[in-house]
Amino acid sequence: EAGVAQSPRYKIIEKRQSVAFWCNPISGHATLYWYQQILGQGPKLLIQFQNNGVVDDSQLPKDRFSAERLKGVDSTLKIQPAKLEDSAVYLCASSTRDRESTDTQYFGPGTRLTVL
Amino acid sequence: DAKTTQPTSMDCAEGRAANLPCNHSTISGNEYVYWYRQIHSQGPQYIIHGLKNNETNEMASLIITEDRKSSTLILPHATLRDTAVYYCIVRVSSGYALNFGKGTSLLVTP
Numbered sequence: 001e002a003g004v005a006q007s008p009r010y011k012i013i014e015k016r017q018s019v020a021f022w023c024n025p026i027s028g029h030a031t032l033y034w035y036q037q038i039l040g041q042g043p044k045l046l047i048q049f050q051n052n053g054v055v056d057d058s059q060l061p062k063d064r065f066s067a068e069r070l071k072g073v074d075s076t077l078k079i080q081p082a083k084l085e086d087s088a089v090y091l092c093a094s095s096t097r098d099r100e101s102t103d104t105q106y107f108g109p110g111t112r113l114t115v116l
Numbered sequence: 117d118a119k120t121t122q123p124t125s126m127d128c129a130e131g132r133a134a135n136l137p138c139n140h141s142t143i144s145g146n147e148y149v150y151w152y153r154q155i156h157s158q159g160p161q162y163i164i165h166g167l168k169n170n171e172t173n174e175m176a177s178l179i180i181t182e183d184r185k186s187s188t189l190i191l192p193h194a195t196l197r198d199t200a201v202y203y204c205i206v207r208v209s210s211g212y213a214l215n216f217g218k219g220t221s222l223l224v225t226p
Contacts, residue, residue: 004159033213035213035216040218041216041218042201042203042216042217042218042219043160043214043216044216045213045214045215048213056213091159091160093159093160104162105160105162105214106162107159107160107161108159109157109158109159110158110159
């Protein structure tokens with residue numbers, strides 16, 4: 001079974017530039033998550049999708065971050081414009097279950113963003 | 117979700133059992149205990165989870181106290197590849213995001 005794919009693996013941009021990350025979840029996984037992990041901290045949820053609908057985006061800085069999952073499969077996360085404090089690893093995860101029983105989240109390798 | 121408390125770091129000799137504690141004294145009756153780990157430069161990896169009973173799988177064992185206020189993750193024979201940050205997370209059920217803390221950095225030494 002193929003894992004969660006993310007690209008690019010690394011990205012370096014200057015502040016105020018735009019950047020986009022792509023995630024392809026495990027086939028058949030309805031739920032997709034984007035997490036932000038700042039150096040030395042645990043991952044923090046940015047947004048959660050169930051199929052192509054948003055379940056939770058309460059911690060997404062909506063003035064600069066946006067995400068979509070148009071066909072309920074792959075997803076993109078965009079930052080526009082980037083700030084220095086956006087330097088982090090952006091992790092995508094997917095899982096099979098909805099809010100009915102226990103499940104396992106599978107994570108991709110992440111995209112490491114450096115904002116100069 | 118209930119908050120968890122874990123030691124910042126631990127060491128373990130290769131081949132010995134690694135016992136990683138987690139305190140979750142405010143856990144609710146319907147909250148599960150999950151353990152994930154994150155090896156350097158990789159995404160987090162699921163290890164095990166439980167509600168009330170002790171659990172064991174091919175990777176580890178999870179011991180939950182009777183009052184459910186604390187738990188211990190046991191890696192029975194630690195190897196160098198087990199060096200990672202281990203996260204203890206409690207949450208209501210599936211379909212919700214994981215609320216990661218800072219975890220325990222486990223160093224397995226030769």
